[in-house]
Amino acid sequence: MMPVQPIYDNLEALIEWASKPETHSTNDREMGAAFLLCYKGSEATFNAYRREIERFIQWQEIIQKKTLKAMERQDIEAFIDFCCSPPVEWIGLQMYSRFINLGGFRQPNEHWRPFVIRAGKHQNTQIKPADYVLSQSAQESIFRILSTFFTFLENEDYVFQNPVKRIRQKNRYIRRTQSQAMVRRLSELQWDYVIETAEIMADAEQHHERTLFIMTALYSMYLRISELTASDRWTPRMSHFFCDQDGHWWFKTVGKGNKERDITVSHSMKKALSRYRESLSLPPLPIPSDQKPLLPKQRGQGGITSTRHLRRIVQDCFDRSMARLQHDGFKDEALQLSAATVHWLRHTGISDDVKIRPREHVRDDAGHTSSAITDKYIDIDRRERHASAINKSL
Numbered sequence: 001m002m003p004v005q006p007i008y009d010n011l012e013a014l015i016e017w018a019s020k021p022e023t024h025s026t027n028d029r030e031m032g033a034a035f036l037l038c039y040k041g042s043e044a045t046f047n048a049y050r051r052e053i054e055r056f057i058q059w060q061e062i063i064q065k066k067t068l069k070a071m072e073r074q075d076i077e078a079f080i081d082f083c084c085s086p087p088v089e090w091i092g093l094q095m096y097s098r099f100i101n102l103g104g105f106r107q108p109n110e111h112w113r114p115f116v117i118r119a120g121k122h123q124n125t126q127i128k129p130a131d132y133v134l135s136q137s138a139q140e141s142i143f144r145i146l147s148t149f150f151t152f153l154e155n156e157d158y159v160f161q162n163p164v165k166r167i168r169q170k171n172r173y174i175r176r177t178q179s180q181a182m183v184r185r186l187s188e189l190q191w192d193y194v195i196e197t198a199e200i201m202a203d204a205e206q207h208h209e210r211t212l213f214i215m216t217a218l219y220s221m222y223l224r225i226s227e228l229t230a231s232d233r234w235t236p237r238m239s240h241f242f243c244d245q246d247g248h249w250w251f252k253t254v255g256k257g258n259k260e261r262d263i264t265v266s267h268s269m270k271k272a273l274s275r276y277r278e279s280l281s282l283p284p285l286p287i288p289s290d291q292k293p294l295l296p297k298q299r300g301q302g303g304i305t306s307t308r309h310l311r312r313i314v315q316d317c318f319d320r321s322m323a324r325l326q327h328d329g330f331k332d333e334a335l336q337l338s339a340a341t342v343h344w345l346r347h348t349g350i351s352d353d354v355k356i357r358p359r360e361h362v363r364d365d366a367g368h369t370s371s372a373i374t375d376k377y378i379d380i381d382r383r384e385r386h387a388s389a390i391n392k393s394l
Contacts, residue, residue, distance in 0.1 A: 003089045004062060005108045006098035007054050008033060011046050013099070013106060026158075028068045032057050035152045041233060041258050044226055052145040055083065055114045069159050073166040076146065083115075083142060084134045091115045091129035185347040189330065190321070190337050191219070197321040202279075209279035210295065211313055216272040218314070218345035221263045222353075222366045225310050225342045227253045228295060230303035236294035237303075238286040241265065241273055255367045263365045314342045351377045 007029060008014060018037055032053045039046045059079055060066055066075060092113030099106045117132050143164060150162040186194065198215045201208035217223055228236055234254040241251050249265035265273070274284035282292075293303030295310075304310065318340055325334035346366075354362045354377045363374040 003110070004058050004114055006112055007057060008036060008050050009099045009106055011040060011043055015040060028057055028060070031068065031153060031156070031158055032149075034156075035149055038152070042256075043231060044256075048141070049145055049149075051114075052142055053149055056146060056149075058114060068153060071150075071159070071163050073163045076163050076167060079146075080139065080142060083139075086115050086132065088129035089113075091117065091132050093117055093129070184340075185344050185351050186337070186340060187333065189333055190325070190340075191348055191352075193321045193325055193330075193333075194317060194337075195219070197324060198317050201317065201320065206279055207298075209276055211317055213272055213276035214295070214310065214313060215317055215345065216269060218342065219349040220266060220269040220272070221251055222346045222349045222362075223253065223263075224255060224346060225307050227255050228304075228310060229307050230293060230295075230305045233258060235303050238277070238282075238290040238292045238294055239288050240294065241286050242288060243285075259367060261364070261367050264361070311342055314345070347377070350374070354378055 009017075014033060014037060017033070036046060036050050036053060039049055056079060059082055060068065060071070060075075063082065064075060064078065090113055092111070092115065095116055096109050096112040098109060098112050100109045101107075115132060117129070147162060147164040150159060150164055153159040154162055195215060198208070198212040202212040214228065217228065218225070230236065236253065240253065241249060243249050249270050250262040251265050251269075252260065252262050254260045270285075277284055277286070280296075295304045296302070297304055318337060322334045322337050325331075325337065350362060350366050353365075354374060359371055359374045359378070362377075363371050366374065368374050
């Protein structure tokens with residue numbers, strides 16, 4: 001079997017394609033593109049939905065050889081089984097862009113694959129396509145997105161039924177858990193090393209003042225990485241730090257679901273902001289007319305638009321923190337830190353604050369839709385349950 005080629009380019013390219021309706025024809029791929037463009041307001045959601053819809057259309061064309069109109073319950077079940085064990089030709093060992101620029105045109109990237117093995121960032125063993133495993137959360141994502149997709153097709157009168165809804169034994173694919181999933185976050189020792197490492201980096205090299213500010217903002221204000229990067233819908237600016245009539249400082253952002261919110265700025269965050277601005281030869285605090293990007297590009301105009309760039313900055317700090325932990329004899333802590341991602345900083349900030357702040361305040365600063373989500377970060381019951389069992393005798 002030949003490696004499969006990508007179907008859908010990035011959001012910018014798809015929007016440009018949609019602006020030229022004279023090239024369109026109503027077919028399965030076109031309907032997939034129309035569905036994806038419903039989520040152009042959130043690039044993260046677009047990317048997640050593109051992954052699943054693209055895989056499904058590739059599978060129905062190449063493997064199942066059936067149209068969307070002909071899809072039945074059994075086909076959806078067959079697709080889930082396929083995703084659990086895709087052919088090795090469809091599996092990559094690292095992430096690649098779907099399309100690349102060649103000769104002034106967007107061309108499919110021959111290295112791209114629909115499935116990628118999620119190896120640990122510091123995994124030393126040799127990974128291979130046969131090691132691919134579809135996680136439980138990935139299976140749930142497939143169900144959710146495909147059901148939404150077929151509902152869209154029904155509403156567009158393109159199909160006559162939603163085959164996903166006809167699956168009766170979903171527990172074959174979706175496992176119910178009795179206990180609440182553990183929130184992935186840094187330990188107190190790991191966070192102490194991470195923020196201290198960022199301070200050491202900033203003291204040694206001025207350009208790492210930005211690193212220190214990013215680490216502080218992600219932790220202190222529970223930011224998602226997308227809330228620090230510039231996009232068509234929102235560009236974080238210096239003036240988004242603002243002072244109200246009571247002299248209290250806030251940070252305005254637009255987060256998940258395109259929802260705007262104001263986040264409390266603590267004294268330590270305000271101090272970090274002043275230090276960062278002074279490193280840019282700016283006054284310690286911004287005024288309402290300060291429209292400079294919060295994280296300006298080192299080359300060119302505007303703010304940083306690449307979440308991948310920010311991830312590299314955070315990962316560099318994590319890597320240096322791991323080296324320091326190892327050097328100081330905390331090998332287990334260093335090994336656990338190797339699994340950390342940027343999002344762990346948000347989880348860590350929320351988890352630390354929910355111990356000392358009213359959960360409703362943490363909920364609003366974090367942008368949670370309900371207190372039930374915030375409650376996931378309260379682990380007193382787990383600690384008490386473990387403490388009651390730790391000294392059981394045989």
